[in-house]
Amino acid sequence: MSNGPFDQKGGGRGRARGPQSPSGQQPDPPPQPDPLLRRGPIGVRRSSRRQRSGGSDFGLLLVGFAVVALAAAIAVLFVPPIALLDSDDAPDGGATPAANGAVTAIPSLTPTTGVTAALRESIPEVPDSLRSVSPIYDIDIPVTLEGPYVLTLRLNAETQDQRNLGAYTFENGAWQRLGAALLSADGAAASVEVVIPPRNIAILRRLQFRDTVTGSLPPGQELHPEAANTITIINPISFVPAEDGSLLSLGQLESLPPDITQAVYPVVLAARQDADTINGVLASEQLRRQHKNNILLMVQTGRFDGVDIDYQFITDPLREEFTEFITELADQLHRDDRGITISVPLPTRDASGLNLGAYDLAALGAVVDRIKLVPPQDQSIFRESLVATLPAVLNRVPREKVLLTVSPYSIQKSVGGIETLTQRVALGLASRLAVRETGPLVAGQRVRLVGDNIFQDGGASGLFWDRFANMVSYVYPDSAGNNVTVWIENRFSLAFKLDLIEEFQLGGIAISDVSAGGGQANIWPVITQFLEAGAVNLVRPNEELLIPLWEVEGGDLTGSGTAGWVVWNTPTVPGDYETRLIVSDGDVRVGSQIDVTLEP
Structure with missing residues (x-):
């Protein structure tokens, strides 16, 4: 066998x-009782993309819930006054106007599809964080047409600005995002791939974010396409501290997209294996000063918008030294109109009360722009620890400065760690x-x-x-x-974590990994919904x-x-x-x- x-x-x-x-x-x-499924992508060009069986350990196959069409692609284009056309094979006059203004598509591959679309006279009210860039169309796609499809809509005006474009549907009095919309080559239209037909569709552009969203990009990885439309600050993990206070490059900055529009705050990371190094640097006034100056030089010469300091393994006796280091670094960065964010582990509670360890949250919160709060990886105490500790944290740090760190990765806990x-x-x-x-x-x-x-x-x-x-x-x-316990992170579980941000009115989200590497949970639809609606649907x-x-x-x-x-x-x-x-x-x-x- x-x-x-x-x-x-x-x-x-x-x-x-x-x-x-x-x-x-x-x-x-x-169907799962999750509105995110019900509003999943939908469309009218048969997608030619097929699922592939995966080759990895255990002989695994990733099986998606979307049924992938095996027939030839049928491209459909919405153009005023709404024409559904086969982009490759439609005959002249292939769309027949109906009496009510709708247009019935007659693609050559399927002469009687019965697809209809009607232009609304006005678009429903759009929130301040969004702007409509196309009309809204009511559409009807028969169940006999298998998906997924690609829907392409003509825009109100030509544009070459791809940033934050999305396809949306208006359901139950609210706009819900279907997916990222991609501009056509001439900038006159935008398309989205969908699985379940929506009742209506429009292209909107997100103008602002409800919260700060930072995303860390590990060395050697490419940015996830959805991250480019979601995060406000990108944190390429780029440097580690050396024993002499200098910075050792990880080379990540070279892989950033050339057209990136987000603020860039490179990460200086002292992981667990670097604990002795960074503690030695902080313990020496001379090395501490050299380290600060090297970081400032890196930010200035690289013309970065700021820096992210991730030193989560500082020993308790160096609390004052670390606070002084961050205070001086933040002061000089702010004088140069640059920013600083830091990652700190969630404080713990012991017999004496709240144990802050090496992190004076009140002093740090007064000088940095954002604090990324890193909860425990043990999911059995994740929520309990946050609920018990966040009130004390928010008594020390303005809540708009606190970001909750979340991850697209699952967790395994064993006797080995x-x-x-x-x-x-x-x-x-x-x-x-x-x-x-x-x-x-x-x-x-x-x-x-x-x-x-x-x-x-x-x-x-x-x-x-x-x-x-x-x-x-x-x-x-x-x-x-x-016993070995495995907790699987997915869009359902992440929604419960994001709900804590709303419950405690935190300043936003810090995503620990925004790379395009395969196998992670698809967290982006939930994050987008949270940013735009201010809440998530909590369903199992x-x-x-x-x-x-x-x-x-x-x-x-x-x-x-x-x-x-x-x-x-x-x-x-x-x-x-x-x-x-x-x-x-x-x-x-x-x-x-x-x-x-x-x-x-």
Whole structure:
């Protein structure tokens, strides 16, 4: 038998799916009760982009919930007075005006699509943070047309300014963002790829941000496309302190986009492994002065807008030295009309009360422009720690200066410590599949298939919603029998974190990683909604989507699939067969596959 990625469409021999509920029936789960899903992208040119099966450890396949069209692309263009045209093959006069002013598309590939659109006389009121750059159209796309699509709208006026353009729909008295809108080459139109048709659509430009949004860009990584339209300050992680107070370059500045419009505050990072170095620098008045001057020189010669100082491992006895260092650095930066932000760990509470450690929040908050508050990575105490500590923090620092640090990464906690995982890897661990029988397998044999890390009879919990962490989670034993807990970060869990910003009226968000690297949770729709609406929808994923899905290429399945195992009654015909376990956090699906050889 062998492991490898799989294509969920399959082919050839029939496929049996395992029991998904105690009754043994595999439910067809209803749409998730999340407005973000209901307002998901929508459209009218068939997208030619296809999902690819991933190749990574565990033989994983990322399975999206959007159905990707396999037919040829049909491009549709809205132009006053609303024409839906096939961009490649439409015949002359291919759009027929109706009596009510709507236009019915007649693309050559599908002569009777029934797509209609109507121009509204006026656009609904747009909030001060947005400006309309196109009319609003009411559209109707028949369910027989499969998505995703690309909708292209003619703008009110030509522009070459791509910044902060988005496609929006007006629902329930409020504007909801469908996705980023991309300008056409001539600047006369903008398009968006969507999955579920909206009732109406318009192109709007975001003019201002409700909050400060900073984003850290790790060395060697490219900026996520959505970050370019969302963050207000970009923090390329660019330097580490040296023992002599100088700065060692990480080379990240060279990878910044040349057309970046955000303020740039390079990060000087002293991570845990650099703790001795930075503590030694701060302990020496001469080295401390040299370090400050080197940072000022870097900002001035690089013509940066400011600097971000991330020294989270300062020892308590150096509290005064660190405060003096930041105070002097901030004073000189502000004299040069430049800014400074700093990252500090969330204070802890002990028997004596609030333990600030090396960080005099009142003094620091008085001199810096923003403080990025970094909560504990342990998700079991994330919310509890913030709720208990934030009131005391806000008594010392103006709340508009406090940013809550959030991450697109999942968390794994074990006896060895805490580490970050991508969403895909976290789900990949949950989907790890095994065949319990050893030795050659023969056709017609009963075989037990087990999800190693969701096998409840083996001490695992299976996937569930952790109501304390407000995250999808699972627990499994390691080889020594010690519990390992995984919390999966996704758009549902992030919404609960952003809600704390609204609850405590903080100054904004600090995103720990805004790179375009694969596997992280797609946090951008939730962040955009929060910035524009000032609130988020607090909903849990559909619980039925947390039930594992079992598939075999032949034979049939019995057993308790919900408990992490099934029995495969193998086919009586020898040969090679695929077996699969697919798991979901309610946001995306990831699967593992084992190819099994059945001998005569």
